[in-house]
Amino acid sequence: MILTVTLNPSVDTLxxxxxxxxxxxxxxxxxxxxxxxxVNAARVLSILGSQAIVxxxxxxxxxxxxxxNLNVLLKNNPMKNEFIKCHDETRNCITIMxxxxxxxxxxxxxPRISNNELNQLLSKIKNIINTRSINIVVISGNIPIGxxxxxxxxxxxxxxxLNLDIKVILDTSQDVLKxxxxxxxxxxxxxxxxxxxxxxxxxxxxxxxxxxxxLISACSMDNIPIVIVSMGSKGCFAKIKSSIYSATVxxxxxxxxxxxxxxxxxxxxxxxxxxxSDKNLIQCxxxxxxxxxxxxxxxYISKNKYQEYYNYVKVKKIV
Numbered sequence: 001m002i003l004t005v006t007l008n009p010s011v012d013t014l015x016x017x018x019x020x021x022x023x024x025x026x027x028x029x030x031x032x033x034x035x036x037x038x039v040n041a042a043r044v045l046s047i048l049g050s051q052a053i054v055x056x057x058x059x060x061x062x063x064x065x066x067x068x069n070l071n072v073l074l075k076n077n078p079m080k081n082e083f084i085k086c087h088d089e090t091r092n093c094i095t096i097m098x099x100x101x102x103x104x105x106x107x108x109x110x111p112r113i114s115n116n117e118l119n120q121l122l123s124k125i126k127n128i129i130n131t132r133s134i135n136i137v138v139i140s141g142n143i144p145i146g147x148x149x150x151x152x153x154x155x156x157x158x159x160x161x162l163n164l165d166i167k168v169i170l171d172t173s174q175d176v177l178k179x180x181x182x183x184x185x186x187x188x189x190x191x192x193x194x195x196x197x198x199x200x201x202x203x204x205x206x207x208x209x210x211x212x213x214x215l216i217s218a219c220s221m222d223n224i225p226i227v228i229v230s231m232g233s234k235g236c237f238a239k240i241k242s243s244i245y246s247a248t249v250x251x252x253x254x255x256x257x258x259x260x261x262x263x264x265x266x267x268x269x270x271x272x273x274x275x276x277s278d279k280n281l282i283q284c285x286x287x288x289x290x291x292x293x294x295x296x297x298x299x300y301i302s303k304n305k306y307q308e309y310y311n312y313v314k315v316k317k318i319v
Contacts, residue, residue, distance in 0.1 A: 001132055002052050005138065005139045006054065007121075012298050013032050013092065014031040015094065015096045017097070033300070037141035040259045042079050047074065051077065056084070057111060057121065060111075093108065110144045122158065126162065134163075138171065156191055177196065194226075195265050196227075205219050226272070230261060235249045240281070244318040246316050263291070265285075278315075
């Protein structure tokens with residue numbers, strides 16, 4: 001069973017326009033889906049066949065809407081809702097697809113979380129790990145207002161203290177990722193897997209280089225068993241324990257690429273839980289990202305499209 005932690009989920013609204021007219025009225029019909037990186041990952045791993053528990057913070061009208069519609073896209077194998085109720089409103093995130101493939105996003109900051117609410121969540125996570133058969137925890141997304149930037153390090157340490165056999169997947173970016181990895185390195189407690197994209201990796205690296213292996217070493221990632229660096233349409237670079245791989249994917253015309261990274265993380269969790277080989281793990285993760293980009297919904301895949309694009313992922317072992 002897989003637990004995903006999403007501290008700052010969202011109600012996502014997609015607008016599609018032929019042309020976005022600035023300083024004018026634009027009319028279109030909305031597509032509403034539930035978002036947040038961990039929720040998107042949980043939805044995809046549920047579609048692939050794993051069981052998911054989702055937790056984090058939900059509040060206000062949006063929080064109730066989120067709970068009521070959590071499993072609307074899942075025909076079976078629903079996610080288990082273990083979210084903590086917070087005082088402030090769950091955020092909205094807006095994506096506008098316009099002008100032949102351009103994408104504009106407006107993301108609210110989200111609720112302010114109190115110390116009491118954070119402690120409730122930590123107690124919830126402890127209880128879930130102590131009472132459920134959790135073998136993987138996915139920690140994803142940005143951090144809401146009021147929560148310290150070291151929270152992901154705290155969560156990794158907490159999970160490792162409760163059960164060293166649980167594998168933690170970390171999916172965050174920029175300063176939060178950089179600070180978390182620094183604290184992990186200083187205290188010798190690491191996530192099992194991370195999946196930054198190439199831009200995120202270069203952002204946090206203390207060195208300037210196009211050599212991905214050097215960037216990984218410079219970013220204190222050598223002690224993380226699985227590091228998958230996604231490169232969009234160019235595929236990915238993967239370090240899995242002592243082996244290095246590159247992978248290519250089939251070119252596609254994306255319908256909506258939002259959530260593709262989250263979908264890859266969900267598929268990665270599924271692959272780790274099912275002990276897939278290195279090659280199959282990479283194929284699984286990359287194919288889910290592609291399948292998501294072919295859907296209007298965010299953090300959603302068709303199993304048929306996933307299987308089709310799985311076979312198109314070509315993996316080459318470098319070392």
